Amino acid sequence: xxxxxxxxxxxxxxxxxxxxxxxxxxxxxxxxxxxxxxxxxxxxxxxxxxxxxxxxxxxxxxxxxxxxxxxxxxxxxxxxxxxxxxxxxxxxxxxxxxxxxxxxxxxxxxxxxxxxxxxxxxxxxxxxxxxxxxxxxxxxxxxxxxxxxxxxxxxxxxxxxxxxxxxxxxxxxxxxxxxxxxxxxxxxxxxxxxxxxxxxxxxxxxxxxxxxxxxxxxxxxxxxxxxxxxxxxxxxxxxxxxxxxxxxxxxxxxxxxxxxxxxxxxxxxxxxxxxxxxxxxxxxxxxxxxxxxxxxxxxxxxxxxxxxxxxxxx
Numbered sequence: 001x002x003x004x005x006x007x008x009x010x011x012x013x014x015x016x017x018x019x020x021x022x023x024x025x026x027x028x029x030x031x032x033x034x035x036x037x038x039x040x041x042x043x044x045x046x047x048x049x050x051x052x053x054x055x056x057x058x059x060x061x062x063x064x065x066x067x068x069x070x071x072x073x074x075x076x077x078x079x080x081x082x083x084x085x086x087x088x089x090x091x092x093x094x095x096x097x098x099x100x101x102x103x104x105x106x107x108x109x110x111x112x113x114x115x116x117x118x119x120x121x122x123x124x125x126x127x128x129x130x131x132x133x134x135x136x137x138x139x140x141x142x143x144x145x146x147x148x149x150x151x152x153x154x155x156x157x158x159x160x161x162x163x164x165x166x167x168x169x170x171x172x173x174x175x176x177x178x179x180x181x182x183x184x185x186x187x188x189x190x191x192x193x194x195x196x197x198x199x200x201x202x203x204x205x206x207x208x209x210x211x212x213x214x215x216x217x218x219x220x221x222x223x224x225x226x227x228x229x230x231x232x233x234x235x236x237x238x239x240x241x242x243x244x245x246x247x248x249x250x251x252x253x254x255x256x257x258x259x260x261x262x263x264x265x266x267x268x269x270x271x272x273x274x275x276x277x278x279x280x281x282x283x284x285x286x287x288x289x290x291x292x293x294x295x296x297x298x299x300x301x302x303x304x305x306x307x308x309x310x311x312x313x314x
Contacts, residue, residue: 001081004089007113012087014147015048016040019125021164022051025079027184028122028155028162033083035120035152045084051076052093055216059093063097068218070164070183075190075214102128106141111154118148158180165266174221176279186228186275186310189217191256193267205296205297207241207257208267210274219256224280226303229260230273237261239296239303247292252307261300278306 004010016039018032025033033049040047054071057063071079075089080088091109091278100108110116119138127133139149155162162182172177172226173185180186191210212219222243229236240258258274259266286292289292 001077001085002087003077004087005092005258007089007091007109009031010048010089010113012046012048012114014115015046016043017048017050017114017116017119019050019119019121019127021055022049022057022066022071022076022080023164024183025076025083026070026162026164026167026182030083030184031155032079032120032122032152033085037084037149039118039120039150040086043117044122047084048087048089048114048116049080049085050078050089050091050114052091052097054093056093056098058216059095059098065217067170067216068143069214070167072214072216072217075188099129102129102133102137105133106138110141113116113147116147118150120150120152123151123154154171168218171218171220174223174282175280176203176220176225176276177300179220180276186277187220188273188275189219189256190214190271190273192271193269194244195268204293205259205300207259208272210256210258210272213271220276220279222254222283224282224283224299225276226278227258228275228277228305228307229258231267231270232265235306236263237307238274239280239299240276241283246283246285247289259296259300261304277302277310280306 016036017035018027020032022029034046055063055069057067115266119142121135121138122136125135125138126309135149135151142149160166167179167182170182177189189212191212193208194211195209220242225240226236227240229238238258238260240256242254242256244254256271280299286295
């Protein structure tokens with residue numbers, strides 16, 4: 001996939017286009033992308049996804065202290081490429097761009113640089129300053145500028161509209177299974193291994209203390225998880241704890257620690273990708289390290305079982 005940040009670089013003839021934030025590239029987004037690819041195949045056109053960065057809510061001052069994202073720009077780019085899109089245009093979302101009226105967006109951006117053959121959008125499309133542009137305006141514009149607009153109905157799961165907001169809520173509430181179903185893949189977090197206090201080594205469960213790479217990344221709720229860890233071209237089974245480690249420390253400092261099974265490499269300073277497979281239990285305070293160790297033995301068995309069964313289900 002070719003990535004562009006300057007729309008004037010595009011030299012595409014009537015591409016099949018989808019426009020959106022694409023946070024998480026979830027199953028609703030995947031449905032749009034599949035339709036774009038199908039239409040492009042029929043017309044022998046290139047596919048183009050258009051997204052915006054930074055997230056508009058950040059630029060417009062509407063993010064708030066609790067605002068989080070499912071994917072960083074790098075992660076979103078990687079996933080869009082994985083789903084077979086030919087070109088990605090990352091539009092720098094500046095205050096100036098945000099102030100374009102809906103008509104200016106159509107004339108000065110879409111018609112000037114993109115000249116689509118077809119655009120596939122969801123029914124919640126909004127564009128232009130204040131979100132004044134909508135599907136009806138785009139469709140009317142398409143008729144006068146020789147491109148087709150195709151609306152896909154909202155993609156639902158158990159009557160819930162699949163959205164990035166819903167997935168974030170499920171992650172925060174501890175409903176990892178539902179979040180993964182809505183995503184269509186295991187939620188993941190990337191981070192660098194930092195120095196910890198090495199207490200896990202003393203009880204036979206050494207952990208890698210991970211510092212999340214993206215400041216706006218959504219972290220799942222506190223608890224113990226079965227995970228797989230991607231590093232150096234390999235995938236390893238493991239278990240992870242998010243929380244304050246109440247058995248070991250008596251403060252509110254939250255940690256993100258993973259015990260990787262059957263791997264003894266020195267990972268300090270290395271970047272890991274952690275894939276969340278199943279949530280096993282809440283974090284709990286035990287009566288000493290021996291009781292904690294006994295529970296970790298059970299957690300390891302539960303993790304292996306969950307990971308093996310997850311692999312069989314996909």
